[in-house]
Amino acid sequence: MERVWTDTHVTDDSLVQCISEIRKALGPEAGALLRTVPKQGYRLDVSLARARRPSLLTTVRIAVLAILAVLALSALLLTPRQQTASEAQSIAVLPFENLSGIAGQAYYSNGLAEELIVNLSRIADLRVVSRAASFSVAQSASDPRQVARELGVSYLVDGSVRREGQTLRITAALIDGANGENIWADSYAGAEADVFDFQERVLSELVRVLSVRLSKQERERLGIRGTRDVDAFDNYLRGKELAGFLTASQNERAEEAFSEAIRRDPDYAAAHAQLSIVLSMRAEYGWTSDVANSLARAAQHAERAVALSPDLPFAHFALGRLLSRSFIADLAGASAEFERAIELDPNYTDAYAFYAIVQVANGRAEEGLNTIAEALARNPVPPYWYYMPLGLANFYLGDYDAAEAALTELLERNPNLQNALRILIATYGHMGRLDDAEWLVMEYEALGVPATITEIMQVINIEHPPYRKAVIDGLRLAGIPE
Template sequence: MPKADQIIEIGGFYFHQQPEELRDSDGNLVPLRPQSLRVLSVLSEQAGTLVSKDSLMERVWPDTHVTDDSLVQCISEIRKALGPEAGTLLRTVPKQGYRLDVPSDRPHRASPLTPARRAVLATVAVVAVLALAALLLTPRQPFTSNVQSIAVLPFANLSGDAAQSYYSNGLAEELIVDLSKITDLRVVSRSASFSVAQRTSDPRQIAEELRVSYLVEGSVRREGQNLRITAALIDGKGGENIWADSYAGGEADVFDFQETVLSELVRVLSVRLSKQERERLGVRGTRDADAFDNYLRGKELAGFLTASHNEQAEDAFAEAIRRDPDYAAAHAQLSIVLSMRVEYGWTGDVTNTIARAVRHAERAVALSPDLPFAHFALGRLLSRSFIADRAGASAEFERAIELDPNYTDAYAFYAIVQVSDGRAEDALNTISEAFARNPVPPYWYYMSVGLANFHLGNYEAAEAALTELLQRNPNLQNALRLLIATYGHMGRLDDADWLVMEYEALGAPATITEIMQLVNIEHPPYREAVIDGLRLAGLPE
């Protein structure tokens, strides 16, 4: 148990036992109410172990009668303060209590000042993982292939300027996109390869986790208008370099680098290319170095998922399009940025923003009908609740997958559309394909698994998927809604009651009418299944 005057590190944040306060990695005070700080103090004293709900209530409110809602509000406030990693740090154990996943024997720091916050290794619920593994690794239409497998790791930024990392990472991601166009290669997604590379530098371990035979790694040194880039192909089993080369020149030479690396990898791996693949591989999205730079910068900015970064991303993509009006990928990215602005409520001009998003997505497809990402962007937009063109979305996702069989995000989005359209069996096959191709999937893939299984009546499998999803991101309201309905069908009313408190703590009213206004399921029997589950869980109309 920590001493009273110690400082507990919690995923890059620092909790001081005396006085009770939470600070970020730069030493700035994180505002929390006194009750929430007290809850965090009790949890940190018993870090790594389960603290019961009753114990927390007695310690925080010893002489005051309060309801369970007060505790849930504090937990929600703490999670919001801890940010995106909160789901792996502060876990809910239904009907029992909470656990702060910071080992009690971890060294405690004397000062909260550290370099940039370190990535936290996601720890997952063992039962959920076993259940999902059995489900997802044996899909109804199993993915079997003898094609070669490869992962591209983030390129090291050797520029001496951390702000240049968008460029080095962007080059690696562009190589992933290029390699994914080849049918005879299984290419691991960016999210998977970048995530594993953050945890270890051992190529053999990375290859084992990603289930690939080969890795590509590289580095970028960018100084002024000059570039020096290295790239290497590594054998995943032995860790030896199979091929390596370096390139130096001006920024405009980056396109020659991309084409050379791609052709060399195809040659060394003896990959067969169809006539169509060979033609597509030779096509670059733009030949304007400044447009390309703005495109890579915009992609990084969009990934921060804040209103201000969203606006900056729009500016970057707009500049890329100004430099090269026919840059299809930039049009597609701008469409997604505008769509997300509506989805997250970052605009007061919804009608015009949607119209602009549609215009840029359709422009991307018209400019480059063989670009998988263009079809994905349009399909994603058509699948949103403010348009809800399921037939159009399905056609676009199918075309994106046809052009790029490794496009796992397209599988995941398509699965959600299939569920909404009343095709849960098809959706389960589709998302299983995504899991088979992406061994380290992002958390949101589990929503498709939960939805499909729920509407097939596989409630235990649905619960396992939704629990995994909420362990990674406990504030996802759509997952909470569906899990409440799942518990209703399973007759687990205590678990449902607990989740209702969690849901209401996020500021959302837990009534059937309010919830069903937010459920993007149009198939009548599927909507009735959700309503029935909510009623069985005891929610008021």
């Protein structure tokens, strides 16, 4: 970008958008023809297109011309600081600084920043970086220009929160990522009960300053959703922090916080959705002896969330996530919920990633590859688990090099993820890398699980017969006993 467009204001979004459109144009062939080369870029395999059919080669040539034309036009038209309202702008919200002097209050300041991310994400003309990405980069870089470069955004929102008793002092500022200068700032000092009004004011001002175009539906949905009860809101933010620790004890405390939020406001849809995920994870991680009861309650709260707020993306995500789990496995229902979540929030990268898992499990690896590619394009600092659907999709499509790269990246971040180890063993089998497979089998068995084809296939969450056969064949080639 720096070498081609030194003096113009063009973000990586232009390239990402073109790649996304080319994938759609190529359809099912996209996974094989247009490949992501880790840490380098994209590779278009024209020779493969020629070998497959002449008409496809024509499509590829048109796609190449299209991307060159669009990128060239972007370079000519996008002069510094002269963006039109119709252009998708990119923004990241950084964690708000906790000025309360009490470390235990960080959940509240971070929670306010995350709520702003949620609301901005629902605007189609904004590309909003996920909380995980923006918070992670902010911890490692202090210069706003560096943070903006690493996140690939044009703007940053920064702020601070001082909470003392029933009073609040909140500041928020919009920063130009190119030069680090403030474009807009606002502050509030007063009663904690007025925090909702301040949130709405900040959101409206950001939309105004960025000249963001809103559809009628977005205007109707825009704003602070959920509760007006201060204590319910506080318990909701506290519960989200506790749930993120992923331990049995914190899971129980998170349930208590969300339950209290619901007791204070029974119609708090987001709290119902969060409680559903907490209960589902309790069953998934083996933190309860009564799995059936946990799942039944999770379903009850997820369905309640959707009923209370049909236009809340997170409600549909919570229900879709539950339906996608192996102990329920309603893939059609999960797909519908994830599609609705993405429709309501085009920036909901976790919904893209979960939807990709469902597509692969349902025998639609090509679609899954396109979906996870969209998630990775929208999230510059993806969590480790995004590489699971990426690895699975490439494995089932027979691209073992790409599968190995994704699964290796995943295991570098989480070495004990059993399903990734199983698929990577099968990948090495197909690649003929028996020494690597043997080493990985020892790591797998060191986790206390047997490495036999029968045992492995009992826990593989894939029912599509050709995909199951691909795993079995790879395991046999790797030398795994029956």
